Amino acid sequence: MKKVIFITLSLLFAGSLYSQGYQWQTEVEKIDKEAFYKIDLQPKIVGKLNTQFSDIRIKDGTGKDVPYFIEKEPFSVTKRVFKEYDVVKKIRWRNGATVLVVENEHKDTINNIQLQIKNFDVRKHLELAGSDDYNNWYTIKEDYTFHSANGHHTTSEVKSLNFPYTDYKYYRIIIFDCFSLPINVMKIGYFDTYQEQGKFKKLEAPVLTRFDSTETKQTYIKVNFAAIPYFDKLTIKVDKPAYYYRNAKICFKHTDKKGRTYYEVEDYITLNSNSDFTIHFSDFQHKEFYIVIDNEDNPPLENVRVEAYQLNRYLITHLESGKNYKLVFENENIYTRPNYDINHFKYKIPDDIQLLTTGSITSIQYKTTKKVITSTLWMWGAIAVVALLLGYMSYKMITEMQNTKQDGNV
Numbered sequence: 001m002k003k004v005i006f007i008t009l010s011l012l013f014a015g016s017l018y019s020q021g022y023q024w025q026t027e028v029e030k031i032d033k034e035a036f037y038k039i040d041l042q043p044k045i046v047g048k049l050n051t052q053f054s055d056i057r058i059k060d061g062t063g064k065d066v067p068y069f070i071e072k073e074p075f076s077v078t079k080r081v082f083k084e085y086d087v088v089k090k091i092r093w094r095n096g097a098t099v100l101v102v103e104n105e106h107k108d109t110i111n112n113i114q115l116q117i118k119n120f121d122v123r124k125h126l127e128l129a130g131s132d133d134y135n136n137w138y139t140i141k142e143d144y145t146f147h148s149a150n151g152h153h154t155t156s157e158v159k160s161l162n163f164p165y166t167d168y169k170y171y172r173i174i175i176f177d178c179f180s181l182p183i184n185v186m187k188i189g190y191f192d193t194y195q196e197q198g199k200f201k202k203l204e205a206p207v208l209t210r211f212d213s214t215e216t217k218q219t220y221i222k223v224n225f226a227a228i229p230y231f232d233k234l235t236i237k238v239d240k241p242a243y244y245y246r247n248a249k250i251c252f253k254h255t256d257k258k259g260r261t262y263y264e265v266e267d268y269i270t271l272n273s274n275s276d277f278t279i280h281f282s283d284f285q286h287k288e289f290y291i292v293i294d295n296e297d298n299p300p301l302e303n304v305r306v307e308a309y310q311l312n313r314y315l316i317t318h319l320e321s322g323k324n325y326k327l328v329f330e331n332e333n334i335y336t337r338p339n340y341d342i343n344h345f346k347y348k349i350p351d352d353i354q355l356l357t358t359g360s361i362t363s364i365q366y367k368t369t370k371k372v373i374t375s376t377l378w379m380w381g382a383i384a385v386v387a388l389l390l391g392y393m394s395y396k397m398i399t400e401m402q403n404t405k406q407d408g409n410v
Contacts, residue, residue, distance in 0.1 A: 021366060022057070022328035024048055027359040031319055036353045038071075039315040039327070043203050044361055046313055047227030048330040051285060054337040056329035058317055066325065067340035068317035073198035075232070075280065075311070082114065084189035088134075088170065096178040101134075102171050102188050110190050113161045113171060118184035121148045125176045128161055130168030137172060140164075149183075156186060200309035203229055212300045219293040219300045222253075231284045231308035236269075236277040236291065239303035245272045246301065248293040250279075252286065263292060271301070284308075316349060318342070327358060 028039055039058070049055055058066040085102035092098055104110065113128070126144035129137040141163045149157040161173070175183065206229075209222040238244065248271050251263040271277050271293065293301060319325060 021331065022055070022364055023330040024361050025326050025328045025364055026361045028058070028319075028325040028327060029356040029358070030324070031354075031356070032321055034318075034320045036316065036318050036349050037356050038353050039068075039317065039356045039358065041313040041315065042358065043201055043230075043310050044227075045327065045329060045358070046230050046310060047225075050330075050332075050335070051228075051283075052335060052337060053313075055331040055334040056315070056327060057338070058315060059326050059328055061324045065338070066317055066319070067338075067342045068315045069340065069343050069346055070337075071314045071316050071346075073200075073311040073313075075198050076195050077198075078193055079196050080191045080193050082189050083192050084187055085113075085171075087188060092177075092182070096176070098175040098177055098182045098185075100173045100175070100185060100188060102173070104167070104169055104171060107167045107169050108192075109165050109167045111163060111165045112190050113163075113173070114189055114191060115159045115161070115173075115185050116156055116187040117146075117149045117159055118156050118186060119149050120183050121150070122180050122183075123147055124183060126161070127174050128163060129172045129174075130166055131170045131172070132168055134170050138168075140166060140168075140171075146183075199312045200233060201312060203231060203308040203310060206306055206308065208304070208306060210304070212295075217295050217297070219291075219295060219304075221291040221293070221304060221306075223289050223291060223306055225287045225308070228285055228287055229308055230310055232281055232311045233309040234279050234281065234284070235307040235309070236271060237305045237307070238271060238273070238276075238301045240301070241273075241299070243273045244298070244301060246270070246293050246295065246298070248291060251290050251292060252288075253290055263290060314355075316342075316346065316353070328364070 024045075026045065031037065045056070046053070053070055058068050060066055085104065087100060088103050089099070089101040102113075124146045126146065127142040128140045128144070130140050131137045141161070144161055146159055149159060173188070175185075177183075204226070206226075207224045209224070211220045212218075213220065234250075248269050249263075249265050250267045250269060251265045254262055254264055256262060266289065267279065269277060269279060291304075291306070293304075295301075315327075
């Protein structure tokens, strides 16, 4: 009897032993040299990950883990770029001063000029003037002083001339070298700052189910994605009418204990014909939500379309040539990201590393063959069998005790 109970309990908990493992895999593009690489994650991969994005691994041909870290494109980032000027003239005046004239060809509005100078350790005085015709010069700033140039671990340093915003076509820099030899100015330019927008991938179109209510004067649009969308940008487009202005809301549908339907508002929005509506989120995790549009006394909007976009995600890793690599992902038993040494060196990895793509996604078959025994009916059936066996054993013991007692009385 004990053996039967043991076998039943073993079957009951066997499911937890066999259910572990990754569900999907995809091959990584082959490489021809050892280096750092950026593996592009398609939305179909991202949609199968948990909310921590932790259940994904890079495997080599032997099945060993390859360290990585995940990087996501920012919505926007401020960047600085050095724009070099053409040096129109470089002369030395009789008093020993060095004169440099540069051309601001497009008459950009600037407030700084940068000089890349070979390292030096003397004091130099400078002044700056501007002109639009190269003949009439106007003072911008005087009494600049460079004390030295000592680039850290380099043979040059960038020195800055800052001044109020101007848009002259020509700038004249005078470096007074009366008491020493001239300094070596290698390049002249300026730093321009600009906003670089993050790169997005468009998700597969969701399924839209629409209902126009004449009673509430509202349009209800159910938006349903096949997987967790993790989108960062949502765009709503409308074809007709030509002019419209409607209040709306993005919300989630719920049912209370009494079976009544209500909507939890995520965000209030306004749809109007001036432009397509766009709203930003961060890894939106709901597969299903509703757009509720207030029509008031107007006819419902026609051909409402929804487009969702994910900011690009990458796995940054170091790969060796001559090896094959693949990604495995979606594992219900993994909750936290791996702790790799590469996380401590991410800022030393160049930004312009090669981008790798992945192939088609295929399922890992071992789980489907072993998952059968994790059926809920199986578990409840096993519990019922154990309960019946325990009840039978208890009944038998009580009966034997009563029979023994009666035999003793006789």
